[in-house]
Amino acid sequence: MTSSASALLDVLAAEGGGGDTGFQAPTVEEFYPEPLAAFSLLGVDFEITRITLIMWLATALMIGLMVAAVRKPSIVPGKLQFLGESGYSLVRDGIARDVIGPKGLPFAPFLASLFFFILANNAMSIVPLAQISPMSKFAFPLVLAVITWVVYNWVGIREQGAGRYFKDAAVPPGVPIGALILVTPIELLQVFVIRPFTLAVRLFANMFAGHMLLAVFALGTVYLLQVGNFSIIFSPFAFLMALIMTFFELLVIVLQAYVFTVLTATYLNGAVEPAH
Amino acid sequence: MIILAAEAHNPLIPLVSEIIIGTITFAILCLVMFKFVVPRFEQVFVARREAIEGGMERAEAMQAEAKAALEQYRAQLAEARNEAAQIRDQARAEGQQILVELRTQAQEESDRIVARGEEQLATQRQQLVNELRGQIGTLAVELAGRVVGESLADDARRRGTVDRFLAELDSMATAGDGRTGVPVSEGNR
Numbered sequence: 001m002t003s004s005a006s007a008l009l010d011v012l013a014a015e016g017g018g019g020d021t022g023f024q025a026p027t028v029e030e031f032y033p034e035p036l037a038a039f040s041l042l043g044v045d046f047e048i049t050r051i052t053l054i055m056w057l058a059t060a061l062m063i064g065l066m067v068a069a070v071r072k073p074s075i076v077p078g079k080l081q082f083l084g085e086s087g088y089s090l091v092r093d094g095i096a097r098d099v100i101g102p103k104g105l106p107f108a109p110f111l112a113s114l115f116f117f118i119l120a121n122n123a124m125s126i127v128p129l130a131q132i133s134p135m136s137k138f139a140f141p142l143v144l145a146v147i148t149w150v151v152y153n154w155v156g157i158r159e160q161g162a163g164r165y166f167k168d169a170a171v172p173p174g175v176p177i178g179a180l181i182l183v184t185p186i187e188l189l190q191v192f193v194i195r196p197f198t199l200a201v202r203l204f205a206n207m208f209a210g211h212m213l214l215a216v217f218a219l220g221t222v223y224l225l226q227v228g229n230f231s232i233i234f235s236p237f238a239f240l241m242a243l244i245m246t247f248f249e250l251l252v253i254v255l256q257a258y259v260f261t262v263l264t265a266t267y268l269n270g271a272v273e274p275a276h
Numbered sequence: 277m278i279i280l281a282a283e284a285h286n287p288l289i290p291l292v293s294e295i296i297i298g299t300i301t302f303a304i305l306c307l308v309m310f311k312f313v314v315p316r317f318e319q320v321f322v323a324r325r326e327a328i329e330g331g332m333e334r335a336e337a338m339q340a341e342a343k344a345a346l347e348q349y350r351a352q353l354a355e356a357r358n359e360a361a362q363i364r365d366q367a368r369a370e371g372q373q374i375l376v377e378l379r380t381q382a383q384e385e386s387d388r389i390v391a392r393g394e395e396q397l398a399t400q401r402q403q404l405v406n407e408l409r410g411q412i413g414t415l416a417v418e419l420a421g422r423v424v425g426e427s428l429a430d431d432a433r434r435r436g437t438v439d440r441f442l443a444e445l446d447s448m449a450t451a452g453d454g455r456t457g458v459p460v461s462e463g464n465r
Contacts, residue, residue: 032285046293059301063308070316075324088317109314113306134298139290143298208287 023223026215031136031208054124055134062120091115091261099265103272107265110151114144115261118203122253125211126246133253136207138200141260145200148264153192156271168274199263206256210249217242413438 035047069084077085091112096104118135125133134140156165169191170184217238224235416438 028285028287031287044292044296046297047291052294052297055298055301059305063305066313067308070313070320073316073320075320075327077320081320084313085317085320088314092317109310110306112314113302113309116309117302117305137290137294138288139294140298142290143295143302147299147302204287 024219026212026219030132030211030215051132051134051137054130054132055121055140057130058120058124058134059117062116066116087116088112095261095265099262100269100272104265104268107155107268111261111265114148114264115257118144118257118260119254122207122257125207125214125253126249131214132211133207135203135256136211138204141200141203141207144203144260145196148199148267149192149196152264152267152271155268159272160274164274165271195263195267199260203256203260206252210245210252213245214242214249217245409442413442416441 031051033049033051035049036053037048039046065080066084069080072078073081088108092105092108095115096108096111098104100107121134121140123133124130125136153165156169159165160168170188171180172183172187175183220238221235221242224231224238413435
């Protein structure tokens with residue numbers, strides 16, 4: 001989609017006959033900005049980029065918001081407390097309790113942390129001046145997915161016992177023995193590889209693509225204005241698309257945070273309840 | 277351009293430093309959520325539920341209390357009514373008794389008065405009779421003396437005559453219920 005959009009803009013630019021460098025479509029380099037600081041610690045090279053700062057800012061803002069919400073807790077909540085409570089209740093009641101059941105409430109803090117962390121970082125993709133989500137860097141969704149993977153496997157072993165948990169994962173009950181040749185590898189792959197991988201890739205790809213789309217239309221708007229011929233009449237359309245895509249991105253921001261949390265809860269549910 | 281750039285950086289290969297930074301950042305958020313934010317939210321939820329349940333319990337207790345008070349009030353009212361009825365009945369009975377007593381007393385009183393009156397009457401009558409007897413004797417003797425024209429000086433004789441006469445009169449009166457005609461006819465005879 002990104003390449004086709006940039007190709008279209010390239011065509012438009014070519015028709016304009018600018019003759020100079022043409023439209024510079026956003027590239028993957030968008031996600032590798034210049035490091036603001038670089039140092040080496042324990043043999044690992046650290047690069048502090050603006051994306052790192054954006055993540056810290058988003059996380060700090062979310063922590064600040066949450067702490068402010070519960071600073072003076074009262075039975076009749078103020079506006080901020082109500083906001084925080086609504087968010088936490090959405091995860092606690094809407095996800096932890098509804099997906100996992102009564103056993104799900106202990107996981108509410110973890111699920112809420114996931115949800116708010118992803119939400120805050122995703123939101124940065126449409127915050128002016130930041131305009132990129134740290135979640136569009138594969139490392140961050142991967143961290144969350146791996147943590148989720150560790151948590152649900154650990155919960156499964158703790159709740160059902162290692163033997164039972166791995167046996168149920170490899171040999172789902174009620175499957176004919178003949179089918180196990182197919183089912184067992186698929187199931188094992190599914191539980192221990194595909195789940196965390198899809199979790200990470202889903203979030204990463206959505207935020208990556210979202211940023212690319214926004215960047216294409218934003219840069220396109222500016223380019224069509226500056227190219228200096230009749231292309232200027234297409235500029236408002238590109239701007240309109242950028243606007244529409246921003247609202248679409250808002251939807252994706254919330255949806256992806258929610259989907260990640262709900263899927264985590266679903267996996268936790270599978271770990272808490274023995275397969276039947 | 278994109279292809280060239282992708283060769284330079286593969287977005288699907290995460291940097292180790294980013295993994296570490298991401299883990300630490302998420303861990304910090306988790307720490308705050310687990311240790312501070314969520315416990316407080318849960319506290320508020322518990323407090324709110326208790327407040328609501330406590331309010332309902334209080335309301336129920338008050339309702340029960342009101343009900344008990346009403347029952348007590350009703351019981352007292354019934355008791356009071358009962359008592360009033362008893363008092364009324366007792367009063368009526370006492371009144372009846374007093375009336376009967378008064379009646380008997382009055383009856384006795386009147387009986388006594390009547391008896392005394394009769395007694396007095398009898399005494400006075402006796403007195404009168406005695407007096408009359410004496411006067412009648414004197415008058416009769418005097419009258420007879422005048423009629424005869426001589427003094428009936430002989431007291432003894434005279435007294436005997438008068439007494440006899442009066443005795444006759446008495447016996448007549450008792451036999452003929454004291455009619456006046458009898459002594460006259462006797463006198464004529």
